[in-house]
Amino acid sequence: MGHEYIPEIAVDREGNEHEVQGWQDDFYGGKLGFWLFMLTEVMMFGGMFLALAYYNTLHPQDFVIASSTLNRWLGGTNTVILLVSALTMGLGLLKMRSGDVKGAKVMIILTIILALAFLGIKAVEWTAEYNHGVFLGLDALQAGNEHSKPFGQILFFGMYFTMTGLHGFHIIIGIGLMIWLLKRINAGKVSPEHHILHFNIALYWDIVHLIWVFVFPYFYMIGAGDVAGGAHGH
Amino acid sequence: MDTNTVNYHEEKGTYYKVLVGLLLLTAVTFIQPHLFMTGSTFLAQMLIAVVKAWLILMYYMHLKGEKLIGAMVIFSLALVLVFFIIVIGVDVANFQFGAESHITAPAAH
DSSP: OOOOOOOOEEEOTTSOEEEOOOSTTOHHHHHHHHHHHHHHHHHHHHHHHHHHHHHHHHOHHHHHHHHHTSOHHHHHHHHHHHHHHHHHHHHHHHHHHTTOHHHHHHHHHHHHHHHHHHHHHHHHHHHHHHHTTOSTTSGGGSTTSTTOOOHHHHHHHHHHHHHHHHHHHHHHHHHHHHHHHHHHHHTTSSOSSSOHHHHHHHHHHHHHHHHHHHHHIIIIITTTTTSSOOTTOO | OOOSOOOHHHHHHHHHHHHHHHHHHHHHHHHHHHHSOGGGHHHHHHHHHHHHHHHIIIIISOOTTOHHHHHHHHHHHHHHHHHHIIIIIIIGGGOOOTTTOTTTGGGOO
């Protein structure tokens, strides 16, 4: 008593009852759930963009000057890398859905390589900024000492390191997810017939790309026109 | 949408077309400050970003034809926009604590 198996019953549009065997094949449900998660990502980064816009309204000139000191070529290269990685991820999913599992794995590996390249360039960029004394915790970004940058620039760089850092963290998570996906494909758990995991990880990669589409112009490009220099970095 | 049977060679064309569009828009991002709307770079950059985002959402994220998920996206964006208007448009315009605020006070330079 109490442990008796009670089947769950689902009713179709015609009113016929069916015993539910499992939800694993609920493709639309899996997709919808993942979209709900992604909307929380939009809210999180959206909140950060609100803070950024708020600081921008308080210190517009400082934001333009600070933006002009960022290395647009490295940022632009990373933009193109992410763009191409979104293509390889999409083509990988297409290959999976069309039955070419080996081709799908090649595309996922290519995406991982591009993601690592993105992180490498980011590391070069942050290292250069650290060497120029612009990094979280260094004097230039602390108010009230002789090396302090103007306060609006401190806010700009604080948001820059926070948001590009959080975005970079998402890239690292994405690489982990893709490695996991490869393991699941090798284990036969993801296949052309059951590819919701692949579909959702591709969606995740697209939202990481989508966030960068706004991060890049806001930080790197708003100072491109008004202030001379900047195109060659610091 | 049939999710299981697709013809790779028929559908990959869309992916490449979107890639070309995104690459062109990225190029526009770079030349915009020297070419057009030079007085309002911020606005121009955000408009280009919105077009890029639309292409990614519709084609790479398969939102084309997805009415329910599309409505969810619009709703969450609208929610962010409402807060944007309240925070930026109303609150900042009537900011009362400039003298004692940590984000405005040291900016007297």
